[in-house]
Amino acid sequence: MPRITVTVDGIKYEEDVEPRLLLVHLLRERLGKTGTPIGCDTSNCGACTVMLDGKSAKSCSVLAVQADGRDVVTIEGLGANGDLHPMQRAFHEEHALQCGYCTPGMVMAAIDLLRDDPDPSEETIRHGLEGNLCRCTGYCNIVRAVRRGAQEMGQAVNTP
Template identity: 75%
Template sequence: MPRVKVEVDGVTYEDDVEPRLLLIHYLRDRLGKVGTPIGCDTTNCGACTVLLDGMSVKSCSVLAVQADGHQVVTVEGLGIGGELHPMQRAFHQEHALQCGFCTPGMIMASIDLLRDNADPTDEEVREGLEGNLCRCTGYQNIVRAVRAAAEEMRQAPEREAAS
């Protein structure tokens, strides 16, 4: 069995894994990272999106062995010191969830979107989140949340520089 060494949410893990084990199952079943839901298992819904070396990936389409030597961040690893990440906070404040099933994947994909485009338009948010499905909200509050988080994240460096 292959041995993997992967950093997940700031903690390094070394495990023997089946070559065909999907990253989503490694995260949930081996590491207890159940904040990342299993959705469709076919890459269609995006609920299982995590960050792999800072880029969003659908963890149902990545093998655990492919994460060997890499850094994975789940929705559970976003907050620092008990504080919510600005994207998590914005999703809460803008009521960008209903059932919550898609929320972890939406948050992770949104963070990746802002890495490439710090000030997206509504249309750019919608395009950037293509492949992450929500069956409840109609997306308007999700778009609003992403834009609110983008604003907060852009202002954070300015506040730090001023102090």
């Protein structure tokens, strides 16, 4: 069984894994990282989105062996020093979650979206989040939250 080394939320793990093991199952069932949920089996819903070396990836579509030597950040590792990440805070302020099942993936995808466009329009946000499905909110407040998160993150960058 292949041995991999993977850093998840700042902690280094060494694991023996079956080649077919999905990254999301490694996270959830081996490492106890259940903050990342599974919503589908065809990589359509995006609930399982994590950061893989700083870019968003659907962890149901990555084999654990492919994460060997790489850095994974999940929703559980997002905030610093116990504070919420500005995007998490924006989701709270704008009531951008109801059942919350899509939220971890949605927040990750939203942060990734801002790497390409730190000040996205409503249309850019809507298209940028196309790979993440939500059944509760109708996306209205998610779009508002991403704009708010972008503004706050922009200010954080601009503040010395």
